[in-house]
């Protein structure tokens with residue numbers, strides 16, 4: 001079942017001589033439960049594409065549908081609501097809220113999604129990502145790998161349709177990066193959550209079951225790897 | 230985001246940079262403290278002043294139209310020749326507590342054989358008007374008493390007495406004029422000297438109404454009838470009641486607030502008040518704007534992340550406004566407490582104004598030379614509310630700036 005569909009999706013920055021098509025005419029279908037990597041050289045449009053799928057932005061031309069809902073022309077409030085309910089984010093530099101504890105960071109996502117039972121769900125999920133007993137710590141009392149686990153818990157706790165991770169391991173050493181990817185894969189298999197991530201790291205690409213390669217804002221290859229290692 | 234989460238996050242953010250928060254709160258503290266001091270001072274200055282002034286001038290004054298038109302010249306011939314029937318009618322009107330006929334004019338005072346005459350404002354009315362209405366007997370210097378209504382007696386303001394070299398017990402000659410302009414001397418014994426520290430009171434010569442009638446040759450009348458209700462603030466309603474009385478239809482019936490100098494003073498006092506409040510709020514808000522803007526810029530990535538997680542623009546505005554209001558509540562409470570100390574000192578000790586200042590204010594303003602602040606709950610409440618307003622106004626632009634941060638920022642952060 002397609003949870004995300006892009007048809008001719010285009011994002012243009014600037015106009016006239018300075019016009020840049022960050023992505024141009026992207027056709028793409030994402031099914032529920034995918035574990036997909038977006039690769040390509042710097043500036044090829046990976047982040048821009050993930051922004052479109054993540055409803056952070058809407059397309060200049062073409063269409064993006066999330067669970068059948070078109071994002072183009074939606075008001076800021078509607079887009080924010082869509083993100084709160086359907087999309088979880090994992091960022092390159094973790095971006096936890098520094099004044100909140102790990103557990104509170106996770107609860108925040110549920111609060112923003114308008115869901116109840118945040119505290120218990122947060123503690124349970126923190127245990128699942130291997131941070132049992134660390135829920136009371138502030139981000140600056142956690143290692144980078146631990147912070148990214150909190151971020152994963154924060155992205156997943158509201159049970160989103162899609163989790164978007166833009167270069168999730170770029171700020172981690174390879175062991176922590178591997179551990180984070182193992183965790184993402186495990187959660188993907190256990191909960192069936194869709195994970196979309198971008199990366200420059202071949203090791204990370206190896207985890208993906210589908211690899212979409214971009215160049216100059218267009219898809220140049222879309223390869224499915226069946227049950228990858 | 231639930232209100233509880235928003236409040237929690239705002240509270241945590243407020244404690245994040247203690248120095249900056251202290252600076253923000255400090256501006257609210259300074260603003261509210263200043264307002265408590267200034268507003269209690271203004272109230273202390275104008276409140277008693279208006280009460281004193283309206284006691285002297287009447288809540289409502291009834292005079293000849295022609296007199297009102299040339300009030301500065303004090304034209305004695307534009308008088309009310311028969312006051313007794315008018316007083317009787319006015320006393321029957323609802324809300325009227327007291328009516329006092331009065332003759333105010335000018336005169337020069339001579340003691341014994343001495344040459345060298347001293348000018349004074351001659352105030353002729355009943356003993357009750359001076360002692361019960363204005364409480365002037367409280368300002369009598371030791372050894373004196375007030376005059377009796379039917380006696381050939383007078384009470385002198387301290388300044389007049391000093392310049393004329395008069396003591397209690399002296400015989401004095403007061404040289405005034407009749408209503409048609411002839412010179413008219415009256416004799417009287419000085420039975421008391423008042424020293425109120427007010428230019429107007431200390432420059433006056435107080436005589437019984439009967440003596441004033443004799444001197445001015447207005448045997449049964451007066452210049453004005455001063456009408457009193459229960460409270461000077463209700464004078465406008467009282468004036469309206471009296472204006473409707475047929476016997477007074479030809480006369481000028483004016484509440485104190487519509488007579489000069491108060492007709493200009495009301496808006497002036499309001500203006501000073503508004504200016505003070507406006508400037509204080511503006512300056513404090515400017516400071517708060519500055520520190521809050523620093524916070525917003527510093528937290529750009531974080532706001533982007535919250536926006537990506539589904540925080541609406543309104544929520545971003547709320548986050549900073551609530552943070553500022555939290556700081557504002559604390560700052561206002563501290564500011565009110567801090568301002569109350571000097572205000573309380575001013576309320577109990579007051580500040581001495583020089584005689585020069587009060588004398589220059591002219592006859593209509595019986596300003597006391599020691600002005601005390603007046604503190605009350607209303608002033609604390611106003612200052613507190615203004616403190617919150619400082620926080621609210623100061624945080625508004627930074628909060629809007631925060632709301633304009635795009636959620637895309639989150640994805641670009643850390644690069």
Ligand SMILES: Nc1ncnc2c1ncn2[C@@H]1O[C@H](COP(=O)(O)OP(=O)(O)OP(=O)(O)O)[C@@H](O)[C@H]1O
Pocket residue numbers: 013014020021022023040041042043044045046047048049
């Ligand atoms: N806000 C913007 N204004 C103008 N141009 C932009 C903007 N955002 C992205 N671009 C341009 O769009 C193109 C795609 O950028 P994007 O960030 O999506 O690439 P990327 O594949 O994520 O690169 P990287 O691997 O370096 O993260 C680039 O040429 C970039 O310069």
Ligand SMILES: [Mg+2]
Pocket residue numbers: 046047048166
């Ligand atoms: Mg990128």
